[in-house]
Amino acid sequence: MEDxxxxxxxKRLQQLQQQQDSxxxxxxxxxxYQQEQAKAEMEAQKQAILxxxxxxxxxxxLTRLKMSRSEMAEHLESQLIMLAQSGRLQSKIDDxxxxxxxxxxxxxxxxQKITHL
Numbered sequence: 491m492e493d494x495x496x497x498x499x500x501k502r503l504q505q506l507q508q509q510q511d512s513x514x515x516x517x518x519x520x521x522x523y524q525q526e527q528a529k530a531e532m533e534a535q536k537q538a539i540l541x542x543x544x545x546x547x548x549x550x551x552l553t554r555l556k557m558s559r560s561e562m563a564e565h566l567e568s569q570l571i572m573l574a575q576s577g578r579l580q581s582k583i584d585d586x587x588x589x590x591x592x593x594x595x596x597x598x599x600x601x602q603k604i605t606h607l
Contacts, residue, residue, distance in 0.1 A: 536571060543574045547585040555592070562595060 540549060556563040573579050583591075 536567065539571050539574055540567065543570060543579055543583055544588070545582050545584045548583050548588040551585055551588055562592075566591065566595065 540552070544552065552563060552566065555566070570579075570583065
């Protein structure tokens, strides 16, 4: 009889632990979903701002840059958005202006001279 009671207690404890684990995973999933939703919303806002401040050609160049140098593109996007939000942009940025900004961001290349000894 005691063995039966002990076995029932163990089964019940296991059920409770499984329920608790599933509750945690549900809240973790909800949290991850909310974070993903917030991230997507921020990205949409960022793209809306970029559409307002960049010409289509400049946006296309920025998209191509994102594929090859994502960190640089992210940095440039954040700088452009900060300039737009602070009101320091007088007009839309076209492709030529974007090229100039990119050249300023590029690290200086050092001239390499090879000398024979």
